[in-house]
Amino acid sequence: MKRFFSLILCLLVLAGCGQVKKDPNSIVVWHWMTDRQKAFDKLALKYQEQTGIKVQFELYAPSDVYSQKVVAAAQARVLPDIFGILDKKSIMASFVQAGFVADLTEEFQKDNSVWENSIFPKALAVNRFEEGNIQKVKPGIYGVPIDVTNVQMLYNKKLLQKAGINNPPKTFNEFLEAAQALKRVGVPVLVSGWGEHWLVDCFASNYAFNIMGEEKIMATYRGEVPYTDPDWVKVLQIFAVLRDKGALAEGIVAKPNKYAEQDFALERVAFAFNGSWCVNVYHDMNPKLEYGVMLPPATDAQFPLKIWGGAGSSFMVNNTSQVKDKAVAFLKWITAKEQQVFLSEETKNLPANREALSSLPAILSEFAGAMDNTTHPKVWPINETPLVSEAFDKGIQSIIIGEKTPQDVAQEVQQVKEYGFKKAKRVTTQ
Amino acid sequence: MDQYQVKRILKSTATHAFLLSVALTCLFPIFWMVRSALMTNETVFIDKSLIPASLQFGNFYTAWLEGNFGVYFLNSVLYTTAVVIGIVLISSLAAYSFSRLQFPGKNIFFYMFVAAMMIPLPGSFVPLYVLMNNLHLVNTRFGYILCMINVGLSLSILLLKTFFDKMPQDLENAARIDGCSKLGLWWHVALPLARPAIAVIVIFNSLNVWNEYILATLLLNDKSLMPLQRGLMVFQGAHSVDYPLLMAGLTIAAAPILLVYLFMQKHIIKGLSSGAVITLDKRTKYF
Numbered sequence: 001m002k003r004f005f006s007l008i009l010c011l012l013v014l015a016g017c018g019q020v021k022k023d024p025n026s027i028v029v030w031h032w033m034t035d036r037q038k039a040f041d042k043l044a045l046k047y048q049e050q051t052g053i054k055v056q057f058e059l060y061a062p063s064d065v066y067s068q069k070v071v072a073a074a075q076a077r078v079l080p081d082i083f084g085i086l087d088k089k090s091i092m093a094s095f096v097q098a099g100f101v102a103d104l105t106e107e108f109q110k111d112n113s114v115w116e117n118s119i120f121p122k123a124l125a126v127n128r129f130e131e132g133n134i135q136k137v138k139p140g141i142y143g144v145p146i147d148v149t150n151v152q153m154l155y156n157k158k159l160l161q162k163a164g165i166n167n168p169p170k171t172f173n174e175f176l177e178a179a180q181a182l183k184r185v186g187v188p189v190l191v192s193g194w195g196e197h198w199l200v201d202c203f204a205s206n207y208a209f210n211i212m213g214e215e216k217i218m219a220t221y222r223g224e225v226p227y228t229d230p231d232w233v234k235v236l237q238i239f240a241v242l243r244d245k246g247a248l249a250e251g252i253v254a255k256p257n258k259y260a261e262q263d264f265a266l267e268r269v270a271f272a273f274n275g276s277w278c279v280n281v282y283h284d285m286n287p288k289l290e291y292g293v294m295l296p297p298a299t300d301a302q303f304p305l306k307i308w309g310g311a312g313s314s315f316m317v318n319n320t321s322q323v324k325d326k327a328v329a330f331l332k333w334i335t336a337k338e339q340q341v342f343l344s345e346e347t348k349n350l351p352a353n354r355e356a357l358s359s360l361p362a363i364l365s366e367f368a369g370a371m372d373n374t375t376h377p378k379v380w381p382i383n384e385t386p387l388v389s390e391a392f393d394k395g396i397q398s399i400i401i402g403e404k405t406p407q408d409v410a411q412e413v414q415q416v417k418e419y420g421f422k423k424a425k426r427v428t429t430q
Numbered sequence: 431m432d433q434y435q436v437k438r439i440l441k442s443t444a445t446h447a448f449l450l451s452v453a454l455t456c457l458f459p460i461f462w463m464v465r466s467a468l469m470t471n472e473t474v475f476i477d478k479s480l481i482p483a484s485l486q487f488g489n490f491y492t493a494w495l496e497g498n499f500g501v502y503f504l505n506s507v508l509y510t511t512a513v514v515i516g517i518v519l520i521s522s523l524a525a526y527s528f529s530r531l532q533f534p535g536k537n538i539f540f541y542m543f544v545a546a547m548m549i550p551l552p553g554s555f556v557p558l559y560v561l562m563n564n565l566h567l568v569n570t571r572f573g574y575i576l577c578m579i580n581v582g583l584s585l586s587i588l589l590l591k592t593f594f595d596k597m598p599q600d601l602e603n604a605a606r607i608d609g610c611s612k613l614g615l616w617w618h619v620a621l622p623l624a625r626p627a628i629a630v631i632v633i634f635n636s637l638n639v640w641n642e643y644i645l646a647t648l649l650l651n652d653k654s655l656m657p658l659q660r661g662l663m664v665f666q667g668a669h670s671v672d673y674p675l676l677m678a679g680l681t682i683a684a685a686p687i688l689l690v691y692l693f694m695q696k697h698i699i700k701g702l703s704s705g706a707v708i709t710l711d712k713r714t715k716y717f
Contacts, residue, residue, distance in 0.1 A: 032668070033667075033668060034663055034664065034666055034667045034668065035667030035668060035669075035670060037664075058651055058653070059663070060647050061647075061663045061666070061668075062663075062666070062668075063668065065643075065644050065647045065648070066647075068552065068555050068556075068644075068648065069559075069647060069648050071556060072555055072556045072558075072559035072560070072648060073559070075556050075559070075560055076559055076560045076563040076564075076568075078563055078568070262475055265475075266475055266476065275669075277668070277669040277670075278669070280667070280669060280670050281669050281670040284471055284670045284671075284672065285471070285472075285475055285670075286472065286475075287472070
């Protein structure tokens with residue numbers, strides 16, 4: 001018996017021995033993008049043929065598991081040469097401050113900033129820490145976007161034709177007229193995954209930019225403008241109008257985006273509010289779907305409507321990597337036009353390289369055309385607190401189901417905001 | 431037909447209807463999984479019929495190839511076997527010691543094991559990864575097996591200790607008179623009697639290891655070391671999912687564990703329903 005146990009223990013210990021030695025001509029990339037693994041592998045093979053450097057893309061999905069692996073690997077000081085940080089910008093800042101992420105500013109600005117100029121500025125902004133940033137990170141660019149995204153509205157060409165609408169609506173009033181025409185032929189108007197708060201927030205934010213402009217929004221977040229301000233009530237009123245005109249698909253406030261995507265892909269609804277990743281999703285669900293992209297129809301307010309967008313996925317270079325220079329060279333190569341077009345065609349995502357736009361399929365081009373019109377909470381100088389955002393998003397859901405009026409919601413959100421301020425004041429005085 | 435017969439028939443019908451509805455609730459998701467596995471990506475959202483018009487048996491072959499199931503399947507078999515054997519051996523030794531031996535700090539150690547059940551696995555990811563990295567066991571089969579044994583030990587020790595506590599000591603005394611050592615008592619007397627409890631431990635831990643993916647992703651880097659669940663990830667993009675292939679993959683992944691359950695169900699039911707209590711009848715049968 002003792003011999004048996006000893007033998008098993010010896011075998012197990014032997015099986016655990018041995019560590020893989022680092023090859024100076026190989027780069028390891030950790031990522032979470034399941035649908036891009038095949039394309040990455042093809043690019044890695046091409047890069048090896050061109051340079052002799054082996055690039056190994058290691059996939060760890062889903063993204064929350066991937067994030068935990070990156071945090072654990074950082075603590076154990078075994079991060080790969082290239083990796084991504086999926087958390088908030090504050091987490092990225094802590095990685096930078098701990099010395100895990102290389103400052104790529106110099107590389108981006110080499111040769112008259114040729115690399116920096118090739119990438120969408122909005123995508124780079126997500127990976128940039130500006131002078132005087134609240135995280136107190138040394139100003140610079142710390143990540144490389146490999147693709148970009150934005151959130152817009154989509155319309156089903158066949159359903160619009162069925163309702164006698166020849167062109168997609170450009171203004172909010174035209175949209176309401178289109179909604180009436182669609183209702184007459186029994187077609188539900190707009191669907192979105194508004195069961196997920198961030199999508200409600202995104203739609204409301206579009207109109208907040210349109211109605212009051214960025215400065216006033218930031219002033220509200222700083223507490224200088226109350227949510228009871230008539231402009232904020234107007235933003236909330238948009239949802240009440242959509243509800244009253246019957247422009248929202250049934251059950252929209254409880255719908256996860258996956259179900260909303262099914263509804264649009266299966267031609268059950270005429271309009272959808274969704275991100276550029278939907279091109280891939282719709283293609284999988286219904287390759288014959290005929291649809292177009294449009295900006296959410298703006299109201300006649302004075303400010304331009306801004307949509308959410310920016311870097312889709314970004315990679316960082318491990319500051320302690322033995323092959324740091326090679327890792328940077330590879331990222332330059334993968335964000336070059338040719339590779340970006342390839343990635344875009346294979347994965348149906350928008351390229352981070354601006355020069356790649358000319359070679360894109362039509363629908364992706366339409367999405368990419370609005371990149372200059374984007375903004376994102378990650379690049380704002382200040383963000384609203386989670387508690388207030390939640391109250392705001394839940395309030396919108398209550399308006400949609402007819403439980404509350406825009407005025408009620410504005411007051412409630414302001415109360416949450418004031419409570420937060422009082423609480424913060426108490427903490428600082430203590 | 432008298433009123434008693436009518437009552438009996440009504441009672442029996444109601445019972446059977448209830449049991450049938452419970453069985454249907456359990457079986458329907460499995461049926462839906464197999465049905466969806468036989469459809470195409472286009473029809474899976476449109477075709478609402480129970481049996482699809484065109485059956486795509488090729489999905490299983492495609493899922494097997496695209497998910498690289500050959501390697502992952504063998505890995506999962508290895509991990510499940512090694513971890514379950516490890517858990518049964520270590521937990522039964524530990525539980526038997528906690529039940530029969532007197533040693534300093536016995537209760538503290540036991541409560542520590544039980545308390546370990548309260549710590550959620552994600553909470554221990556970072557320290558676990560750092561520890562395994564320091565031991566050079568990250569990205570090794572041995573490291574993953576050790577961690578998974580650790581995950582299953584607490585519950586198994588608790589179950590077996592309860593079982594051994596209720597087991598009469600007469601048999602052990604008789605074996606001791608025959609010259610059996612302490613280790614011999616565990617191997618020749620305690621373990622054979624604990625078969626129903628061990629069956630429960632085997633099936634619970636087999637399920638746990640077979641379906642485990644998060645710890646594997648954390649500890650293993652090499653694709654060739656990954657378990658079966660890694661293969662299923664291929665069909666799930668961040669935003670889009672290939673449902674027919676995912677369902678085909680799930681069917682392949684679920685089949686072996688269903689077989690283990692069917693094979694061991696007699697012991698499992700006995701283990702669960704009897705509360706793992708030893709009776710004199712069993713002792714008589716054993717001798």
